[in-house]
Amino acid sequence: MATKAFTLDDLKRILKEAAGVAEGVDLDGDILDTEFEVLGYESLALLEAGSLIERECGISLDEEAVNDAHTPRTFIDVVNMQLAPATAA
Amino acid sequence: MTASVVVTGLGVASPNGLGVKDYWSATLGGKNGIGRITRFDPSSYPARLAGEIPGFVAEDHLPSRILPQTDRVTRLALVATDWALKDAGADPAQMSEFDMGVITASAAGGFEFGQGELQSLWGRGSQYVSAYQSFAWFYAVNSGQISIRNGMKGPAGVVVSEGAGGLDAVAHARRQIRKGTSLIVTGAVDASICPWGWVAQLSTGKLSTSDEPARAYLPFDRDCRGYVPGEGGAILITEDADAARARGARSYGEIAGHGSTMDPRPGSGREPGLRKAIELALADAGADPGDIDVVFADGAGDPEPDRTEAEAITAVFGARAVPVTVPKTMTGRLYSGAAPLDLAAAFLAIRDGVIPPTVHVDPCPDHLLDLVLDQPRPAPVRSALVLARGSGGFNSAMVVRAAR
Numbered sequence: 084m085a086t087k088a089f090t091l092d093d094l095k096r097i098l099k100e101a102a103g104v105a106e107g108v109d110l111d112g113d114i115l116d117t118e119f120e121v122l123g124y125e126s127l128a129l130l131e132a133g134s135l136i137e138r139e140c141g142i143s144l145d146e147e148a149v150n151d152a153h154t155p156r157t158f159i160d161v162v163n164m165q166l167a168p169a170t171a172a
Numbered sequence: 173m174t175a176s177v178v179v180t181g182l183g184v185a186s187p188n189g190l191g192v193k194d195y196w197s198a199t200l201g202g203k204n205g206i207g208r209i210t211r212f213d214p215s216s217y218p219a220r221l222a223g224e225i226p227g228f229v230a231e232d233h234l235p236s237r238i239l240p241q242t243d244r245v246t247r248l249a250l251v252a253t254d255w256a257l258k259d260a261g262a263d264p265a266q267m268s269e270f271d272m273g274v275i276t277a278s279a280a281g282g283f284e285f286g287q288g289e290l291q292s293l294w295g296r297g298s299q300y301v302s303a304y305q306s307f308a309w310f311y312a313v314n315s316g317q318i319s320i321r322n323g324m325k326g327p328a329g330v331v332v333s334e335g336a337g338g339l340d341a342v343a344h345a346r347r348q349i350r351k352g353t354s355l356i357v358t359g360a361v362d363a364s365i366c367p368w369g370w371v372a373q374l375s376t377g378k379l380s381t382s383d384e385p386a387r388a389y390l391p392f393d394r395d396c397r398g399y400v401p402g403e404g405g406a407i408l409i410t411e412d413a414d415a416a417r418a419r420g421a422r423s424y425g426e427i428a429g430h431g432s433t434m435d436p437r438p439g440s441g442r443e444p445g446l447r448k449a450i451e452l453a454l455a456d457a458g459a460d461p462g463d464i465d466v467v468f469a470d471g472a473g474d475p476e477p478d479r480t481e482a483e484a485i486t487a488v489f490g491a492r493a494v495p496v497t498v499p500k501t502m503t504g505r506l507y508s509g510a511a512p513l514d515l516a517a518a519f520l521a522i523r524d525g526v527i528p529p530t531v532h533v534d535p536c537p538d539h540l541l542d543l544v545l546d547q548p549r550p551a552p553v554r555s556a557l558v559l560a561r562g563s564g565g566f567n568s569a570m571v572v573r574a575a576r
Contacts, residue, residue, distance in 0.1 A: 103236030103239055104237055105235060
């Protein structure tokens, strides 16, 4: 099964569903390298987002890698890293 | 000398009124907030009436970031806190973060949220359970979320003593203020009108099974038949009196005295602890029984605890010697939220010189009480006594007094 790459738009959609948007935060701005903490998302929000992604994409995310992903760019990389072998298989 | 602790802000979420203004005019007008449950279909349950809060739309008051992680009870508590802080003219962003704390009571936590996650667990699998279940159900969740939302990093905690908790939390807030914290957000909101929460409440066997909203919850009536549960409560902003004065805040009055006791073992034949709690609260306030202008009774709505309460009031004050009222006849019993709502009513009674009524009740003449029935009673109110009891033997009494 071909899997499309996980994009920033995917992540924004998932974050909104999993944890909402904090007051004064614009997810449509240039946020790719903004720390999640600045965007108002703590570790539990990212855990919940990761859980949604796992269900939607049928993958299992590396917990440590998710913990170390502090920005949307690094988080998206972690997801795509897991998607790649799933795509290959 | 121990510092005086005053209430400078009120936030109310009640079945018969959202916000202080709505609640107070509804309460003086005898507006009943009890009705058939609408939040789920109650037809297959033995008890079908509750005091539900209509018209609360969390999205209108809270950012979307808060919603996926909160039960209804926490949303109500957060909004009531926003209103209370506004009422107090207190802007947490302008105050020292370690000089503000949060101490609320809770009798249930977030049942509806927990029910949803249990349904996900058994219906769809563990990967569908929200990470926020880790705290959204918990007793301390209101205190935690209020603290986070308002950046309050001083003393925080939750008091769990069922229906008495609402007074015990305010008493603990007063303690923390006397130990040096300037402002404490206190009070309580409870809300668990969902099938899971309902079943837990039914298990006590004390819920009224009447289908008549005006006949279901009748404390001190010969026809009393148990109680109707409700949702909601009140949040109070308590402050050191000097600190409040220094920032030019208006005060509703003082938390003057508190007493709490535990009942003896059921069947022991020894006297229940309520009278002692009243005496302790009066002594703590330096007040005589004659100083009290109104008693907000607990009003269990069952013959035995009603008799116990009437006897305790009569033992301290004398027969029909003090006006007694139970405005919760309009809301149902809100668990730990009930007593803070009564505190709010007591402060408003002090402000306006009027005692809110008890509705629907035809008092049993065995109780030697001067119940304020059906209509509000104009009267100068300088001091009020609020009583609250919790399942398991908790008794609590609190004296509030007009600001000096």
